[in-house]
Amino acid sequence: MPGAEQPAPKEEPETLTILAIETSCDESAVAILRQTATAPAEILCSLVSSQIELHRSYGGVVPEVASRNHSLILRSLVEQALDEAGLQSNNIDAFVATRGPGLSSSLLVGHTMAKALAAASGGNFLSVNHMEGHLLSPFLSNSRTSWKSPGLMIPAHLALIVSGGHTMLIHARQAGDYHMIGRTVDDAAGEAFDKVARMLGLPYPGGPEIEKQARKGNPEAFQFPRSMPGELNFSFSGLKTAVRYTLPKIDDLTARAPDICASFQKAVTDVLVSKSLRAAHECGCNIITLSGGVSCNKAIRSALNDKCMAEGLHFLACPPGLSTDNAAMIAFAALLKIRNGATGSMSEDIDPNFSLC
Ligand code: KG4
Ligand code: ZN
Numbered sequence: 250m251p252g253a254e255q256p257a258p259k260e261e262p263e264t265l266t267i268l269a270i271e272t273s274c275d276e277s278a279v280a281i282l283r284q285t286a287t288a289p290a291e292i293l294c295s296l297v298s299s300q301i302e303l304h305r306s307y308g309g310v311v312p313e314v315a316s317r318n319h320s321l322i323l324r325s326l327v328e329q330a331l332d333e334a335g336l337q338s339n340n341i342d343a344f345v346a347t348r349g350p351g352l353s354s355s356l357l358v359g360h361t362m363a364k365a366l367a368a369a370s371g372g373n374f375l376s377v378n379h380m381e382g383h384l385l386s387p388f389l390s391n392s393r394t395s396w397k398s399p400g401l402m403i404p405a406h407l408a409l410i411v412s413g414g415h416t417m418l419i420h421a422r423q424a425g426d427y428h429m430i431g432r433t434v435d436d437a438a439g440e441a442f443d444k445v446a447r448m449l450g451l452p453y454p455g456g457p458e459i460e461k462q463a464r465k466g467n468p469e470a471f472q473f474p475r476s477m478p479g480e481l482n483f484s485f486s487g488l489k490t491a492v493r494y495t496l497p498k499i500d501d502l503t504a505r506a507p508d509i510c511a512s513f514q515k516a517v518t519d520v521l522v523s524k525s526l527r528a529a530h531e532c533g534c535n536i537i538t539l540s541g542g543v544s545c546n547k548a549i550r551s552a553l554n555d556k557c558m559a560e561g562l563h564f565l566a567c568p569p570g571l572s573t574d575n576a577a578m579i580a581f582a583a584l585l586k587i588r589n590g591a592t593g594s595m596s597e598d599i600d601p602n603f604s605l606c
Contacts, residue, residue: 265587266293268330268341268366269580272319272359273351273379274413275300275310279323279330280576281341284584290389293334295570295577298322305453309443316354323362338370343593345583348376349603350414356599364595375583375593380415380605382578384408385424386567387538389581402585404536406565407529409521409553412541413439413454416483418524419606420532424585427606430528431481438517439543441485445492445513449506459510460546466507468515471495475520481528488516518552526556540567542574 264285271278280295300318304310346363349356367374388403403424410417416438418431446455473491476484492513499505529537537557550566557564571578
Protein backbone atom coordinates (compact mmCIF):
# COMPACT_ATOMS: atom_id res chain seq x y z
CA MET A 250 0.00 0.00 0.00
CA PRO A 251 2.79 2.55 0.63
CA GLY A 252 3.25 4.64 -2.48
CA ALA A 253 -0.30 3.94 -3.67
CA GLU A 254 -2.07 6.91 -5.17
CA GLN A 255 -4.67 8.87 -3.21
CA PRO A 256 -7.96 9.58 -5.00
CA ALA A 257 -7.69 12.65 -7.26
CA PRO A 258 -8.13 15.80 -5.13
CA LYS A 259 -11.74 16.92 -5.22
CA GLU A 260 -12.89 20.44 -4.62
CA GLU A 261 -12.77 20.85 -0.87
CA PRO A 262 -16.19 20.07 0.55
CA GLU A 263 -17.99 22.57 2.78
CA THR A 264 -18.53 19.80 5.24
CA LEU A 265 -15.58 17.66 6.24
CA THR A 266 -16.00 14.44 8.18
CA ILE A 267 -12.83 12.98 9.62
CA LEU A 268 -12.23 9.66 11.35
CA ALA A 269 -9.07 9.63 13.45
CA ILE A 270 -7.21 6.83 15.17
CA GLU A 271 -4.77 7.40 18.04
CA THR A 272 -2.52 4.52 19.17
CA SER A 273 0.74 6.20 20.13
CA CYS A 274 0.97 4.64 23.59
CA ASP A 275 -1.47 2.70 25.76
CA GLU A 276 -4.84 4.17 24.77
CA SER A 277 -6.66 2.86 21.70
CA ALA A 278 -8.81 5.76 20.57
CA VAL A 279 -11.13 6.49 17.66
CA ALA A 280 -13.04 9.72 17.03
CA ILE A 281 -15.19 11.20 14.32
CA LEU A 282 -15.19 14.97 13.85
CA ARG A 283 -17.34 17.01 11.52
CA GLN A 284 -17.02 20.62 10.52
CA THR A 285 -19.25 22.60 8.21
CA ALA A 286 -18.43 25.95 6.66
CA THR A 287 -18.05 28.57 9.41
CA ALA A 288 -19.32 26.42 12.28
CA PRO A 289 -17.06 25.12 15.04
CA ALA A 290 -15.84 21.56 14.75
CA GLU A 291 -18.23 19.03 16.26
CA ILE A 292 -17.11 15.79 17.88
CA LEU A 293 -19.65 13.22 16.69
CA CYS A 294 -18.05 10.50 18.72
CA SER A 295 -14.85 10.01 20.75
CA LEU A 296 -14.01 6.57 22.11
CA VAL A 297 -11.01 5.70 24.26
CA SER A 298 -10.21 2.18 25.33
CA SER A 299 -7.61 2.38 28.05
CA GLN A 300 -5.09 -0.39 28.66
CA ILE A 301 -4.08 0.99 32.06
CA GLU A 302 -5.20 -2.15 33.91
CA LEU A 303 -3.10 -4.37 31.64
CA HIS A 304 0.07 -2.36 32.28
CA ARG A 305 -0.51 -1.57 35.95
CA SER A 306 1.23 -4.67 37.32
CA TYR A 307 4.39 -3.73 35.34
CA GLY A 308 4.38 -0.18 36.75
CA GLY A 309 4.50 1.29 33.24
CA VAL A 310 3.68 0.65 29.59
CA VAL A 311 5.01 -2.56 27.98
CA PRO A 312 5.27 -1.89 24.20
CA GLU A 313 4.47 -5.45 23.03
CA VAL A 314 1.41 -5.65 25.28
CA ALA A 315 0.26 -2.24 24.02
CA SER A 316 0.51 -3.00 20.30
CA ARG A 317 -1.08 -6.42 20.65
CA ASN A 318 -4.07 -4.92 22.41
CA HIS A 319 -4.42 -2.08 19.93
CA SER A 320 -4.69 -4.63 17.15
CA LEU A 321 -7.21 -6.69 19.12
CA ILE A 322 -9.57 -3.80 19.87
CA LEU A 323 -9.21 -1.32 17.03
CA ARG A 324 -11.56 -2.87 14.49
CA SER A 325 -14.47 -3.05 16.92
CA LEU A 326 -13.72 0.48 18.13
CA VAL A 327 -13.91 1.83 14.55
CA GLU A 328 -17.21 -0.03 13.98
CA GLN A 329 -18.61 1.32 17.24
CA ALA A 330 -17.56 4.88 16.36
CA LEU A 331 -19.22 4.74 12.92
CA ASP A 332 -22.29 3.22 14.51
CA GLU A 333 -22.56 5.91 17.22
CA ALA A 334 -22.11 8.66 14.64
CA GLY A 335 -24.70 7.01 12.37
CA LEU A 336 -22.20 6.88 9.49
CA GLN A 337 -20.60 4.37 7.17
CA SER A 338 -16.97 4.40 6.14
CA ASN A 339 -17.80 5.84 2.71
CA ASN A 340 -19.23 8.95 4.47
CA ILE A 341 -15.74 9.76 5.77
CA ASP A 342 -13.66 12.28 3.81
CA ALA A 343 -10.34 11.58 5.51
CA PHE A 344 -8.94 8.79 7.65
CA VAL A 345 -6.27 10.05 9.98
CA ALA A 346 -3.74 8.41 12.28
CA THR A 347 -1.04 9.57 14.65
CA ARG A 348 2.36 9.46 12.92
CA GLY A 349 4.41 10.01 16.09
CA PRO A 350 5.98 10.57 18.52
CA GLY A 351 5.19 7.33 20.30
CA LEU A 352 5.90 3.62 20.47
CA SER A 353 6.64 2.36 16.95
CA SER A 354 4.76 -0.93 17.25
CA SER A 355 1.69 0.88 18.61
CA LEU A 356 1.77 3.69 16.04
CA LEU A 357 1.98 1.10 13.27
CA VAL A 358 -1.31 -0.51 14.27
CA GLY A 359 -3.34 2.72 14.06
CA HIS A 360 -1.52 3.91 10.93
CA THR A 361 -2.12 0.64 9.08
CA MET A 362 -5.78 0.53 10.10
CA ALA A 363 -6.40 4.10 8.90
CA LYS A 364 -4.65 3.41 5.58
CA ALA A 365 -6.66 0.24 5.07
CA LEU A 366 -9.92 2.10 5.76
CA ALA A 367 -8.94 4.88 3.34
CA ALA A 368 -8.00 2.39 0.63
CA ALA A 369 -11.20 0.41 1.07
CA SER A 370 -13.61 3.33 1.15
CA GLY A 371 -11.96 5.87 -1.15
CA GLY A 372 -11.24 8.49 1.51
CA ASN A 373 -7.91 10.28 1.91
CA PHE A 374 -5.26 9.22 4.40
CA LEU A 375 -3.35 11.74 6.48
CA SER A 376 -1.12 11.38 9.52
CA VAL A 377 -0.45 14.01 12.15
CA ASN A 378 1.85 14.76 15.05
CA HIS A 379 0.55 13.60 18.43
CA MET A 380 1.93 16.72 20.13
CA GLU A 381 0.16 18.96 17.64
CA GLY A 382 -3.04 17.20 18.68
CA HIS A 383 -2.37 18.09 22.33
CA LEU A 384 -1.30 21.63 21.41
CA LEU A 385 -4.48 22.39 19.47
CA SER A 386 -6.89 20.60 21.82
CA PRO A 387 -7.72 23.71 23.93
CA PHE A 388 -9.25 25.22 20.78
CA LEU A 389 -11.37 22.22 19.86
CA SER A 390 -14.49 23.51 21.53
CA ASN A 391 -13.48 27.12 20.89
CA SER A 392 -12.75 27.00 17.17
CA ARG A 393 -14.53 29.61 15.12
CA THR A 394 -14.07 31.86 12.10
CA SER A 395 -14.44 30.84 8.49
CA TRP A 396 -12.64 27.71 7.30
CA LYS A 397 -11.78 29.76 4.24
CA SER A 398 -9.14 31.53 6.34
CA PRO A 399 -8.23 28.68 8.68
CA GLY A 400 -5.07 30.35 9.95
CA LEU A 401 -7.37 32.72 11.80
CA MET A 402 -8.99 29.86 13.67
CA ILE A 403 -6.01 29.55 15.98
CA PRO A 404 -4.73 32.82 17.43
CA ALA A 405 -1.07 33.33 18.31
CA HIS A 406 -0.45 31.91 21.76
CA LEU A 407 2.01 30.35 24.15
CA ALA A 408 1.29 26.63 24.59
CA LEU A 409 2.34 24.65 27.63
CA ILE A 410 2.09 20.94 26.84
CA VAL A 411 2.60 18.62 29.79
CA SER A 412 2.23 14.91 29.19
CA GLY A 413 3.77 11.60 30.22
CA GLY A 414 6.48 11.86 27.59
CA HIS A 415 6.88 15.59 27.00
CA THR A 416 7.01 18.98 28.66
CA MET A 417 7.13 21.80 26.13
CA LEU A 418 6.68 25.51 25.84
CA ILE A 419 5.77 26.41 22.28
CA HIS A 420 5.16 29.75 20.66
CA ALA A 421 2.34 28.98 18.21
CA ARG A 422 1.96 31.83 15.74
CA GLN A 423 -0.93 30.05 14.01
CA ALA A 424 -1.91 26.46 13.23
CA GLY A 425 1.14 24.74 11.78
CA ASP A 426 3.60 27.52 12.67
CA TYR A 427 5.34 26.49 15.87
CA HIS A 428 8.52 27.56 17.58
CA MET A 429 9.88 25.56 20.53
CA ILE A 430 11.07 27.84 23.29
CA GLY A 431 11.45 25.42 26.17
CA ARG A 432 11.47 21.70 26.80
CA THR A 433 12.53 19.28 29.47
CA VAL A 434 16.17 18.30 29.48
CA ASP A 435 15.42 15.04 31.33
CA ASP A 436 12.11 13.65 32.70
CA ALA A 437 8.75 14.94 31.50
CA ALA A 438 6.41 16.35 34.15
CA GLY A 439 4.03 13.37 33.85
CA GLU A 440 6.94 10.96 34.07
CA ALA A 441 8.04 12.65 37.32
CA PHE A 442 4.49 12.25 38.71
CA ASP A 443 4.53 8.56 37.70
CA LYS A 444 7.98 7.89 39.18
CA VAL A 445 7.30 9.66 42.48
CA ALA A 446 4.00 7.78 42.77
CA ARG A 447 5.87 4.52 42.25
CA MET A 448 8.34 5.41 45.04
CA LEU A 449 5.35 5.91 47.31
CA GLY A 450 3.78 2.60 46.28
CA LEU A 451 0.91 4.34 44.48
CA PRO A 452 -0.50 2.71 41.33
CA TYR A 453 0.22 3.66 37.70
CA PRO A 454 -0.52 6.20 36.29
CA GLY A 455 0.76 8.23 39.21
CA GLY A 456 -0.53 11.71 38.32
CA PRO A 457 -4.14 11.27 39.45
CA GLU A 458 -3.01 9.35 42.57
CA ILE A 459 -0.57 12.09 43.61
CA GLU A 460 -3.23 14.74 43.03
CA LYS A 461 -5.67 12.79 45.23
CA GLN A 462 -3.12 12.46 48.06
CA ALA A 463 -2.00 16.09 47.68
CA ARG A 464 -5.51 17.36 48.47
CA LYS A 465 -5.05 16.11 52.04
CA GLY A 466 -1.47 17.40 52.44
CA ASN A 467 0.48 20.54 53.24
CA PRO A 468 2.34 21.90 50.16
CA GLU A 469 4.82 23.71 52.43
CA ALA A 470 5.72 20.60 54.49
CA PHE A 471 8.82 19.76 52.43
CA GLN A 472 11.01 22.20 50.51
CA PHE A 473 11.72 20.47 47.22
CA PRO A 474 13.88 22.21 44.58
CA ARG A 475 12.55 24.40 41.75
CA SER A 476 15.13 23.62 39.10
CA MET A 477 16.60 25.76 36.29
CA PRO A 478 15.23 29.09 37.50
CA GLY A 479 15.65 31.89 34.99
CA GLU A 480 15.57 29.48 32.03
CA LEU A 481 12.75 28.32 29.80
CA ASN A 482 13.88 24.68 29.72
CA PHE A 483 12.67 22.31 32.42
CA SER A 484 14.35 19.65 34.51
CA PHE A 485 12.37 17.34 36.79
CA SER A 486 14.93 14.67 37.57
CA GLY A 487 16.51 16.65 40.46
CA LEU A 488 13.08 17.05 42.02
CA LYS A 489 12.44 13.32 41.68
CA THR A 490 15.82 12.58 43.28
CA ALA A 491 15.09 15.02 46.13
CA VAL A 492 11.90 13.08 46.88
CA ARG A 493 13.85 9.79 46.72
CA TYR A 494 16.41 11.03 49.29
CA THR A 495 13.68 12.38 51.55
CA LEU A 496 11.66 9.16 51.81
CA PRO A 497 14.13 7.05 53.89
CA LYS A 498 14.22 9.85 56.50
CA ILE A 499 10.48 9.59 57.12
CA ASP A 500 9.23 7.26 59.86
CA ASP A 501 5.59 6.87 58.93
CA LEU A 502 5.45 7.09 55.16
CA THR A 503 1.75 6.37 54.93
CA ALA A 504 0.92 9.24 57.27
CA ARG A 505 3.27 11.67 55.48
CA ALA A 506 2.42 10.65 51.89
CA PRO A 507 -0.13 13.48 51.51
CA ASP A 508 2.49 16.07 52.57
CA ILE A 509 5.09 14.59 50.20
CA CYS A 510 2.60 14.61 47.33
CA ALA A 511 1.38 18.14 48.04
CA SER A 512 4.96 19.48 48.31
CA PHE A 513 6.04 17.66 45.14
CA GLN A 514 2.96 18.85 43.21
CA LYS A 515 3.57 22.42 44.40
CA ALA A 516 7.19 22.29 43.19
CA VAL A 517 6.07 21.09 39.72
CA THR A 518 3.27 23.69 39.62
CA ASP A 519 5.53 26.61 40.60
CA VAL A 520 8.00 25.75 37.85
CA LEU A 521 5.34 25.25 35.16
CA VAL A 522 3.53 28.49 36.06
CA SER A 523 6.58 30.74 36.36
CA LYS A 524 8.19 29.53 33.11
CA SER A 525 4.93 29.77 31.15
CA LEU A 526 4.35 33.35 32.23
CA ARG A 527 7.92 34.31 31.50
CA ALA A 528 7.75 32.63 28.07
CA ALA A 529 4.47 34.39 27.22
CA HIS A 530 5.99 37.76 28.08
CA GLU A 531 9.12 37.01 26.05
CA CYS A 532 7.04 35.98 22.99
CA GLY A 533 4.60 38.86 23.37
CA CYS A 534 1.64 36.45 23.68
CA ASN A 535 -1.45 37.39 25.66
CA ILE A 536 -2.93 33.87 25.53
CA ILE A 537 -1.55 30.86 27.39
CA THR A 538 -2.93 27.39 26.69
CA LEU A 539 -2.50 24.25 28.76
CA SER A 540 -2.83 20.70 27.40
CA GLY A 541 -1.57 17.13 27.76
CA GLY A 542 -2.35 14.47 30.37
CA VAL A 543 -0.93 16.46 33.29
CA SER A 544 -3.35 19.30 32.48
CA CYS A 545 -6.04 17.17 34.19
CA ASN A 546 -4.43 18.31 37.42
CA LYS A 547 -6.75 20.85 39.06
CA ALA A 548 -4.01 22.44 41.19
CA ILE A 549 -1.90 23.16 38.10
CA ARG A 550 -4.91 24.42 36.10
CA SER A 551 -6.07 26.77 38.79
CA ALA A 552 -2.57 28.08 39.64
CA LEU A 553 -1.96 28.92 35.96
CA ASN A 554 -5.43 30.41 35.62
CA ASP A 555 -4.94 32.62 38.70
CA LYS A 556 -1.53 33.84 37.58
CA CYS A 557 -2.82 34.63 34.07
CA MET A 558 -5.75 36.57 35.54
CA ALA A 559 -3.41 38.51 37.83
CA GLU A 560 -1.22 39.45 34.87
CA GLY A 561 -4.07 40.26 32.46
CA LEU A 562 -3.50 37.26 30.17
CA HIS A 563 -6.14 34.93 28.73
CA PHE A 564 -5.95 31.33 29.86
CA LEU A 565 -7.37 28.47 27.83
CA ALA A 566 -7.09 24.93 29.16
CA CYS A 567 -7.92 21.80 27.26
CA PRO A 568 -11.26 20.32 28.43
CA PRO A 569 -10.45 17.61 31.03
CA GLY A 570 -12.03 14.94 28.79
CA LEU A 571 -9.52 15.75 26.05
CA SER A 572 -6.42 16.12 28.26
CA THR A 573 -5.19 12.56 28.20
CA ASP A 574 -4.65 10.77 24.90
CA ASN A 575 -7.68 10.75 22.63
CA ALA A 576 -8.43 10.72 18.90
CA ALA A 577 -10.64 13.84 18.79
CA MET A 578 -7.53 16.01 19.14
CA ILE A 579 -5.87 14.07 16.30
CA ALA A 580 -8.93 14.62 14.09
CA PHE A 581 -8.93 18.34 14.94
CA ALA A 582 -5.22 18.73 14.06
CA ALA A 583 -5.95 16.99 10.75
CA LEU A 584 -8.98 19.18 10.11
CA LEU A 585 -6.87 22.33 10.36
CA LYS A 586 -4.23 20.81 8.08
CA ILE A 587 -6.83 19.88 5.47
CA ARG A 588 -8.45 23.32 5.68
CA ASN A 589 -4.95 24.70 5.10
CA GLY A 590 -4.60 22.62 1.93
CA ALA A 591 -2.94 19.38 3.06
CA THR A 592 -4.07 16.25 1.23
CA GLY A 593 -1.88 13.58 2.84
CA SER A 594 -0.42 10.56 1.11
CA MET A 595 -0.57 6.78 1.40
CA SER A 596 3.24 6.80 1.48
CA GLU A 597 3.33 8.63 4.83
CA ASP A 598 5.04 6.42 7.40
CA ILE A 599 5.11 6.38 11.18
CA ASP A 600 7.89 8.33 12.90
CA PRO A 601 8.38 7.37 16.57
CA ASN A 602 10.53 10.50 17.09
CA PHE A 603 8.41 12.85 14.98
CA SER A 604 9.22 16.33 16.20
CA LEU A 605 6.74 19.17 16.18
CA CYS A 606 9.19 21.94 15.33
O1 KG4 B 1 -0.98 13.01 27.42
P1 KG4 B 1 -1.00 11.69 28.11
O2 KG4 B 1 -2.31 10.97 28.22
O3 KG4 B 1 -0.01 10.69 27.44
C1 KG4 B 1 1.17 11.08 26.83
O4 KG4 B 1 1.13 11.53 25.65
O5 KG4 B 1 2.20 10.97 27.53
O6 KG4 B 1 -0.38 11.93 29.57
C2 KG4 B 1 -0.27 10.91 30.51
C3 KG4 B 1 0.39 11.49 31.75
C4 KG4 B 1 0.78 10.44 32.78
O7 KG4 B 1 2.12 10.65 33.16
C5 KG4 B 1 -0.17 10.73 33.94
O8 KG4 B 1 0.38 10.41 35.21
C6 KG4 B 1 -0.39 12.22 33.79
O9 KG4 B 1 -0.50 12.41 32.40
N1 KG4 B 1 -1.61 12.66 34.49
C7 KG4 B 1 -1.61 13.52 35.53
C8 KG4 B 1 -2.96 13.62 35.96
N2 KG4 B 1 -3.73 12.84 35.15
C9 KG4 B 1 -2.89 12.26 34.25
N3 KG4 B 1 -0.60 14.17 36.13
C10 KG4 B 1 -0.91 14.95 37.19
N4 KG4 B 1 -2.18 15.09 37.66
C11 KG4 B 1 -3.22 14.45 37.09
N5 KG4 B 1 -4.46 14.59 37.57
ZN1 ZN C 1 -0.25 12.35 24.72
